[in-house]
Amino acid sequence: MARLVAALLLVALALPASAGTVTPDRADELRYIVRQDCGSCHGLRMTGGLGRAITPAALAGRDPDDLSTIILDGMPGTAMPGWRPLLSEDEARWIADYLLTQEP
Amino acid sequence: MLKPLALALLTLTAPMLTAPAALADDLRGTGDLGLIVEREAGSLLVVDRSERAAIGRIEGLGDLSHASLVYSPDERFAYVFGRDGGLTKVDILTRTIVKRVVQGGNSIGGAISDDGKLVAVSNYEPGGVKVFDAETLDLVADVPMGSKTVGIADVPGSRFVVATWDTGEVWVLDHAADPAKPVITKLTGIGANPYDALLTGDGRTYIVGLFGEKGLTAVDLWQDPPKATRFLPDYGKDQPDLPVYKMPHLQGWTLADGVFALPAVGLHQLLWVDAANLSEIARTDLAGQPVFAVARPDKREIWVNFAPPGNDKVQIIDVMTHQVTDTITPGKGVLHMEFAPRGREVWLSVRDENRVEIRDARSHEVLAEIPARAPSGIFFTDRAHQTGL
Structure with a gap:
């Protein structure tokens, strides 16, 4: 039993801090949103379009909190809209982590 | 002896006599064909409008997010502009790739010259336009x-017109004298961040939509030099901007009586503009940020689709009353609409449900469905004969 708890703890620790607040089903939806909706400007493969490239390589070294803020509030003076009406803060942070680590 | 000889002759000549008929069965026109972009799969679905069916698929076209295409004058070949900078020439009869070149890092669209000899590709990266020989895809300029x-279009006389997002300019490239050395006319101060543009079907007026400021700019290409006029300079100035989760697209047509219907940016409205003096006539409130506002070919109705989160809907607006007459919900991710050339039916791509829906353009009833892999743009071959498409 103690072993199982330890294993579960390890799994929990390995996930991004915010992962606990995004369900696996919602994570699937977010992955789809990134690909399709972010993709309308940033490209299906995040390699850029009207918006800049947002692949892990292009975002290397960026702070996930900053990225979450940009996702939620947009970038004034550019075409990047704020997604606050459609995403929670946890979801924006999940997307930031996802963009930094995953090849969509 | 005579009999067998006669028989043998008959046998010999019979295939020759029937051959033309057999050949005619194998031949087919392309006037009722079309291509549907399958953006994720990097493929094109070849469709037959009369059959309301897919008749084949062309694969291996790379990253087709935001892909568009133009047709050769004979409606046999299409030139496909892919996000990854790929320019692909496909044969819709044999359903094969004729040639493919990766000509840039990131392209957004293209156009074919009025004589069908040059194909121009509009690039984000490196920013500019590259022009290719339509036959060989060799670089010409x-x-x-x-x-x-953004917004590249063909102008009569081997010319192309395009707008620049970062610098707010309109460039006219004239390839008539020497295709390799176009005469360039550059108009500056068009406005902040043109996001798309349209050329009217007569090739006269190039309308540039602006994202970075309110208003639009019309360029009269009949004037020498072309003359730019700002219009609707403060539409929506009194209202807070709504977020734009997908950029609108502009289409090249004018309605009856010289009226434009244009999607607003940052407002959930359709703007009605008098083409003669570029003044606002009316506005129609819509269900979301409009993306495409497409006229039914008889120009009596405008069909509008939307950016997320309203991208499951299409609204239909009466040109005479400016009222929304119907709101339909084809399904999640309605990305594009294409009318049959005479307007009998309309095809809608429903990306998230992997299908294309065919509706009666008058009753709005669903007539048929075609399975397609995450479909986006739908392009019927009659575009081959339309300036600005």
């Missing part, structure tokens, strides 16, 4: 513009 380019 490279015109760097120091900016992302």
Whole structure:
């Protein structure tokens, strides 16, 4: 039993801090949103379009909190809209982590 | 002896006599064909409008997010502009790739010259336009513009017109005298961040939509030099901007009585503009940020689709009353609409449900469905004969 708890703890620790607040089903939806909706400007493969490239390589070294803020509030003076009406803060942070680590 | 000889002759000549008929069965026209972009799969679905069916698929076209295409004058070949900078020439009869070149890092669209000899590609990266021989896809001219380019269209007389996102300019490239050395006319101060543009079907008026400021700019290409006029300079100035989760697209047509219907940016409205004096006539409130506002070919109705989160809907607006007459919900991710050339039916791509829906353009009833892999743009071959498409 103690072993199982330890294993579960390890799994929990390995996930991004915010992962606990995004369900696996919602994570699937977010992955789809990134690909399709972010993709309308940033490209299906995040390699850029009207918006800049947002692949892990292009975002290397960026702070996930900053990225979450940009996702939620947009970038004034550019075409990047704020997604606050459609995403929670946890979801924006999940997307930031996802963009930094995953090849969509 | 005579009999067998006669028989043998008959046998010999019979295939020759029937051959033309058999050949005619194998031949087919392309006037009722079309291509549907399958953006994720990097493929094109070849469709037959009369059959309301897919008749084949062309694969291996790379990254087709935001892909568009133009047709050769004989409606046999299509030139496909892919996000990954790929320019692909496909044969819709044999359903094969004729040639494919990766000509840039990131392209956004293209156009074919009025004589069908040149294909121009509009690039984000490197910013500018590259022009290719339509037969061979060999590079003919490279015109760097120091900016992302949008809204490229063909202008009568081997010319192309394009707008620049970063620098707010309109460039006219005239390839008539020497295709390799286009005469360039550059108009500056068009406005902040043109996001797309349209050329009217007569090739006279190039309308540039602006994202970076309120208003639009019309360029009269009949004037020498072309003359730019700002219009609707403060539409929506009194209202807070709504977020734009997908950029609108502009289409090249004018309604009856010289009226434009244009999607607003940052407002959930359709703007009605008098083409003669560029003044606002009316506005129609819509269900979301409009993306495409397409006229039914008889120009009596405008069909509008939307950016997320309202992208499951389409609204239909009466041109005479400016009222929304119907709201339909084809399904999640309605990305594009294409009317049959005479307007009998309309095809809608429903991306998230992997299907294309065919509706009666008058009753709005669903007539048929075609399975397609995450479909986006739908392009019927009659575009081959329309300036600005």
